[in-house]
Amino acid sequence: MxxxxxxxxxxxxxxxxxxxxxxxxxxxxxxxxxxxxxxxxxxxxxxxxxxxxxxxxxxxxxxxAPEPSTTSLAEAQRNADDFLESIQNGSFQQRISKKVKKRLVEERSVDTDMVNRIVRKTVGLHEQGLEAEVFGTFLKEALMAPEFDDLRAKALLEHQLIKFADDKKPKREWILEMVSIFDWMSLDSETRLGRPRVEKIRKWLATPIILPDTRYFRDSSYVWMSEPVDRKVHPGTAVATVLVIIISVFGRMSSCKDHNDSSQMSVRPLNSVSYVNHSEQSWESADRDWRLAYALKAADLSLVEDALREDPSVLTSKYLDHPPIFYAMDLESDVMTREFVRRGALLEAYNSKGFTPLQICVLRRDTQKTRLLLELGADVLYPSESGHNAWQLAATLDNREMLVLLSEHVSDKRGRL
Amino acid sequence: MIVGIDLGTTHSLIAIPNEEGGATLVPNVFGDFLTPSVVSLDCDDSVLVGQPAHDRLITHPDRSISCFKRDMGTDRKYRLDIGRIFRPEELSALILKSLKADAEHFLGQAVEEAVISVPAYFSDAQRKATRVAGELAGLRVSRLINEPSAAALAYGLHKNMDEATFLVFDLGGGTFDVSILEMFDGVMEVRATAGNNRLGGEDFLEIILRDFHEQLANQGVELSNLHLQDLSRLRALAEFSKIKLSNESAVETPVVIGNREVILAYNRPRFEEQSRRLMRLLRDPLERAIKDARLPVDELSDVVLVGGATRMPMIPTFAAHIFRRFPKSDINPDQAIALGTAIQAGLKMKHKAYRERVMTDVAPYTLGIQVCDFLTPNDVDKRVFSPIIDRNTPVPVSRTETYSTMYLGQDQVKISVYQGESRSVNKNLFLGEILMPVPKNMDEPEPIEVRFSYNVDGILEVEAKSLSSGEMRSLVVEKSPGTLSKEQIKKSLRDLEALKIHPRDQVVNRTLLSRGERMFEQCIGKDRKRVNEAISRYRAALASQDSGLIDQIRKEVIRVFDEIDAFKPI
Known part of the structure; x- marks a missing residue:
């Protein structure tokens, strides 16, 4: 009350x-x-x-309040359009998907690195609502490629399955698919995952599976995607098909986001200085800081992945006004937030206003992101520079829903007996 | 009728709530409000309580006991003469019984229920022991109230303030408490409490006593040869000097100790010099209370001194120095707590004169359990204190925390309850433990929910629940020392019933004779002869059983005693 x-x-x-x-x-x-x-x-x-x-x-x-913008809304809109266009006509040589597509379609070869990237990318797609079955087929096909590095891919798969199993609200169909991949790869899930997880998974699988809502995207590319993928096709072709899907999806997504959310552009860091200044700079000639900043500010998942792949240790950028975790958090997909935290980005970092990511989410009344950060271990009681914690902010805003959510994560487990 | 009792280390008082929303003190059989908290066994094995026992501390130190409140909640036993062993609860029960009799006499009706005050910093075991003492005295203890809170109730009423924030500085015979209170719209809210339950007037007395011992040693008196009676006389002299130093700057007393006449001198600067260590101990709780109340010192409207020991001039000076203002002592420091307990009794009875007032208190200590801290998977710190209820949380309060087992497959957990402020449980006070079976889980740590409920009496209940099996256990304090079991209480009750207690109508006579005996020992020469003569006359009058004559002679004897007695009791 x-x-x-x-x-x-x-x-x-x-x-x-x-x-x-x-x-x-x-x-x-x-x-x-x-x-x-x-x-x-x-x-x-x-x-x-x-x-x-x-x-x-x-x-x-x-x-x-939104930061005073250095560019007008119209200009930001134009920048976004330019950006979109450059993606669509492939002027970005470094677009992973294009590179991959080229190799797959023209050279018909797959390398280790690429498989790993594919797996990681599918994880990203999972977050965005890719259908489990498509995902499974895609993975299997990719794994059948001759140059496939068996051990690393297995490790990645395991990691992902463990993540699903440990998830508080796992998506059953994903687990089902993962388990089927395990079986397909003749991996002993029990020894790889540990009995408790397998038990847990079995329990979930025993309950009826609710089909996912298939309306993930707002345009016709959806129809394209939901067509059943023939599992019997040649591996290379299947991978190529799926990768085409990815490209299409990515392009569409950027377009959806940028067009529909343009009214919110001013609260996003997209339109601040470096993006405008460096738009002519080529990807190769730019330093890694710029790449990360660009990728984050452009809110492009695959670019961020690219930037991170080039230098796994990169956690800061001199072109950014706030620690990268804030930008990662702004991406629609949760995957980058997770990735940054996994790489050691501090959830207790302050932005230029002295707030932590969690506090920003609370201030924005963004329940979904708040939940994500809490799940990643953000401290509810960590004070801002001015000494107020997330809880107090939620209380101040009288946001009961947020308070309930935060309270679930305050002093969850204090110690062991 | 619920009465209010201040069960003090050196003195106890009883008061009753009155119709006007205030409280009235009840005099004892001698017409005094203060009853010394002393118990003595008479020669015929009957029990004496209060003033006569206080006198017998000097004449029969082996059969008299004082200051037992300091041992409440411990296993200490007192031997009174041969064979009779008392626990602190039982001795307190004897005091309570005597106070109860006074109130029954005063009211003309039976008294069955009481509010008893305890030092705010009393631990769980000490509070339980106080409840048991009440039970043994035939009183249902409807509420334990913290002493400074009681004093504040009396003070707030006395000043009739609407809105104020004040600090109560309560230095009693054996304990020191500080409370910061806020008053508004009939609500008396304790904001913070701190204290030291082993610091009081008695410790200041020890300082004088130690000095006297040194003086005696310098004058060639072998302390080890001194008779027990000499030692208790020395103690009485130290007490006398302490009281006298409140008004005078120096005292010099000739005494006969170990068949030698010596002069014991003491003065205020020396006292202050030697008390410096104790004064430092006072500072700590003050600072903590102010910090916890989150109040700047300047926002306090008053500093109130309570407790007999605050009469020592160095205490108001010290308080004035710290708070940068002169402390208030316009309410009798001896009586404030008793009056407050009676007001609380009135609140408890929901008497209409009290209806518009409420008092909320806080938990004085942090309460928590022992947990293990994994520094690394192989390095475990097993003695870490995990707080559940923080100190100065308003009560009643109930808090729940979830813990987990340490190892996979663990089938039992031990929940050890502690109170204190240290991170290491070694430095905190152990209250008790619960052994709790948990389902054997080889896969993941088992969650256990621990609930602490701290009620208005300051009594803690601990409840542990295994979240997966739903099994519950609550704390039955087994290993806590100094807490009586139900059987022990029953046995104690029977033992106390069997004790002969001096009939109330004879107590006055017995007291006068005790006083005579004490004075005979303390005096020499002409005074001793006069005391002896008075005792003989009084005994003769008592033997005649003529009540008129007894009354007449008693008055004369009292007059003679008062003239001679430099040790007129407070």
């Missing part, structure tokens, strides 16, 4: 009125009833906290 409701007053910043209301309520309850007292006490403290935060709220509003 809202603390103001418990206290039986209208929201106010008058401490005196809050105390008066608390006193009145206190006289009606019994101090022997712990629950009743706790509820009232919490409401009282929250209300007092609200008044203390009142000053802070105005500062907060300026903090979450």
């Amino acid at each position: 809202n603390h103001w409701v418990v206290l039986n007053i209208k929201p106010t910043s008058d401490q005196r009125a809050i105390k008066k209301a608390y006193a009145a309520c206190l006289k009606t309850i019994s101090l022997d009833d712990t629950d009743e007292f706790s509820e009232l006490r919490n409401a009282y403290e929250l209300a007092l906290e609200d008044t203390r935060n009142r000053k802070y709220v105005s500062a907060l509003n300026t903090a979450i």
